[in-house]
Amino acid sequence: MNAPILAINGLEIEIQKKTRPVSPVRGVSFSVGKGEAVCLVGESGSGKTVSALAVMGLLPHPPFRVKSGSIFFEGVELTSLRRREISRMRGRRMSMVFQEPMTALNPVFTIGYQIKEGIAAHERLSSGQLHGRALEMLGQVGMPEPEYGLKAYPHELSGGLRQRAMLAIALAARPVFLIADEPTTSLDVSLQARILKLLSNLRSERGLALLVITHNLGIVAQVAQRVVIMYAGKIVEDAPVLDIFDAPLHPYTRGLLESIPYSAGQGGVECSEKCRLRSIPGNIPPLDAIPRGCPFQDRCREAMDVCRTVDPVDINVGKSRIVACHLYGSL
Numbered sequence: 001m002n003a004p005i006l007a008i009n010g011l012e013i014e015i016q017k018k019t020r021p022v023s024p025v026r027g028v029s030f031s032v033g034k035g036e037a038v039c040l041v042g043e044s045g046s047g048k049t050v051s052a053l054a055v056m057g058l059l060p061h062p063p064f065r066v067k068s069g070s071i072f073f074e075g076v077e078l079t080s081l082r083r084r085e086i087s088r089m090r091g092r093r094m095s096m097v098f099q100e101p102m103t104a105l106n107p108v109f110t111i112g113y114q115i116k117e118g119i120a121a122h123e124r125l126s127s128g129q130l131h132g133r134a135l136e137m138l139g140q141v142g143m144p145e146p147e148y149g150l151k152a153y154p155h156e157l158s159g160g161l162r163q164r165a166m167l168a169i170a171l172a173a174r175p176v177f178l179i180a181d182e183p184t185t186s187l188d189v190s191l192q193a194r195i196l197k198l199l200s201n202l203r204s205e206r207g208l209a210l211l212v213i214t215h216n217l218g219i220v221a222q223v224a225q226r227v228v229i230m231y232a233g234k235i236v237e238d239a240p241v242l243d244i245f246d247a248p249l250h251p252y253t254r255g256l257l258e259s260i261p262y263s264a265g266q267g268g269v270e271c272s273e274k275c276r277l278r279s280i281p282g283n284i285p286p287l288d289a290i291p292r293g294c295p296f297q298d299r300c301r302e303a304m305d306v307c308r309t310v311d312p313v314d315i316n317v318g319k320s321r322i323v324a325c326h327l328y329g330s331l
Contacts, residue, residue: 004031004072005177005209006055011069013050015287016062022287023067024050026233029314032177037203037210039220039241041256042230045284048213049099051230052179054079055211056096057086073177092122095170096179101162105154111138111165112150115172122173137168142198160191167198177209178202184219196222217260221245229253232284232295235314239321249323251300255280294326302327 013025025047032038040048053059055071057078071078073094078086090096098104106114115134119125125133131150138146141164154162163183170178180199184192200223202208212223220227220241227244229237229252237250248254258278282299291297294307304326312324 003034005034005036005074006032006211007070007072008051008055009070009072011051011054011071012067013047013054013059014065014067016065017288020288024233024287025054027069028230028233028235029069030228030235030238032209032211034176035203035207035209036225037200037212037223038226038228039212039214039224040228040230041214041217041220043215043284045232046230047233048230049181052096052181052211052213055179056090056094057081057083058096088122091118091170091173091175093175094177094179095173095175097163097166097170097181097183099182099185101159101166102154104166105162105169107154109153110150111152111154111157111168114165115150115169118169118172133172134168137172138165140202141165141167141171142194143168159187160194163187163191163195164198167195171202171208174206176207177211179211179213181213182215183212184214184216192219193222199223217256229256232290233287234295235322235324236296237321237323237325239317239323243321249317249321249328250325251302251327252280252296255299 008031009029011025011028012023014021014023028051040051042048050059054066055073055078066079112134115137116130119130119133134150135146138149143149143161143164149161149165157165183199184195187195196219199210199212203210210223212219214220224241227239227241228235229250231252237253244253245257248257255278259280261277280299285291285295293309294312297303297307300307306326310326312326314322314324315328317323317328
């Protein structure tokens with residue numbers, strides 16, 4: 001097993017509100033090994049992006065604050081660092097690609113300027129060296145015309161090219177860990193495939209550790225080695241990717257898999273009832289109305305009386321997977 005480059009332990013994040021504080025992330029624990037690709041999966045509102053922003057030290061304070069728990073990156077406890085200290089690590093050791101490049105990119109500066117700015121924050125290079133590195137990065141992420149890409153403004157590029165520009169900026173200072181938040185949102189199928197292949201190639205060629213945030217299980221199947229399933233601010237299952245698709249344990253994980261199409265005999269949940277898809281009824285509970293006990297209880301077809309009153313704990317199933325569900329309380 002890879003030594004973790006990122007280890008999150010018991011993380012709880014609180015949002016200060018006028019009435020009472022709420023917690024979008026509650027006791028989250030998971031890790032990412034060196035050179036490993038982990039997918040953090042869940043519906044919108046699960047707490048995925050908030051967890052990632054906490055790792056990057058980008059949570060706006062106030063109203064957010066890390067109430068408890070720890071985030072270790074390369075052995076350094078990030079929650080105890082000052083803003084200046086963690087900003088030195090961003091870009092150089094860890095980086096993040098945000099969900100919507102059109103809002104993440106600065107519209108008044110060229111792509112080349114934004115790549116060079118990130119490099120110059122961490123390395124002393126001449127203008128010629130900066131230009132060469134920026135050109136090299138655009139080439140690495142598959143920009144068709146790197147010279148044009150350097151001079152272009154974000155609005156002059158298509159969605160796929162903006163996503164590649166974001167990757168170039170994130171990787172320009174050669175970090176060892178990358179968070180990609182919904183990296184293929186709003187892209188067509190062919191562009192999705194190219195971006196996912198690019199991420200996989202970067203991991204295999206550079207040993208880059210990846211944390212990919214998504215609600216799309218098709219992405220998971222293409223890039224992940226391990227999958228962390230998140231629901232209402234908590235981790236409900238953590239397992240190798242093949243185990244998730246071949247034998248999902250948590251009812252929420254099974255519900256996610258049953259809501260996507262599979263061809264019979266191609267793995268995943270068995271195609272039955274004439275391949276009719278099932279949806280998960282209801283929605284994630286609001287932060288100020290999370291029920292006592294299991295947060296998934298109102299949407300779960302297998303809920304028991306104990307689910308209404310007792311919060312499930314993490315249960316080790318074998319050597320490499322964890323599930324938080326009362327169905328496995330006797331294991």
